């Protein structure tokens with residue numbers, strides 16, 4: 001299909017057509033997502049956990065993100081790609097934030113960047129937007145500051161916290177973000193934001209919204225460390241891969257692989273080199 005743009009995403013919000021959004025980190029996954037007709041791909045800093053094996057997202061570097069975004073762009077040339085700004089790529093200053101957001105655009109050809117936080121990153125969002133770069137905000141459960149939240153916990157479950165989140169969402173819109181992602185928040189709060197905001201409100205673990213995001217490692221059954229409540233599993237790729245490796249090892253050990261159909265036989269009589 002044709003690559004979508006913010007014009008499509010605004011129309012989809014207006015018409016109540018949910019955007020489909022998954023994470024992907026490498027060429028094959030991106031290619032499969034595009035072939036499935038997925039609307040957007042997030043190259044999340046969750047790559048630290050899903051593909052690099054870290055316990056959290058904070059060790060992920062700009063270089064990791066750029067390299068994975070490049071692979072994803074090669075795999076999905078006609079899909080909207082969101083580059084996720086890693087820990088410490090935007091926390092220090094507006095100038096840093098603009099420079100690093102610019103690297104995603106220049107070096108990895110992504111369509112926009114995403115960063116975590118509400119009011120406290122409003123000046124970052126404005127600075128990046130003023131540089132002509134599209135930004136998606138991200139509030140609720142924000143993994144890069146999960147220490148301050150007391151862990152990977154749902155947010156906005158009491159009225160005081162919900163009000164603070166709604167103020168954050170409005171600040172993100174006011175700062176110039178073209179969309180916002182809400183993570184692990186009650187659907188009542190997400191639904192209110194969806195009506196209150198002009199920009200699309202996307203959800204991961206936050207109920208129905210203008211679009212849904214899911215982490216490929218979770219939905220495909222590749223990430224084994226833990227599975228959040230909000231994940232629906234659509235496949236068990238870990239099991240498929242483990243069984244394939246076992247079958248291969250078994251074949252090699254028993255001499256069933258390689259078989260005659262897997263070899264290139266010599267095309268001439270072998271006496272020639274047997275004389276050597």
Ligand code: KIV
Pocket residue numbers: 023042043044045046047084181183204213215
């Ligand atoms: O990195 C990521 O995949 C994300 C989602 C969990 C929202 O930011």
Ligand code: NA
Pocket residue numbers: 044045046057084143
């Ligand atoms: Na992230």
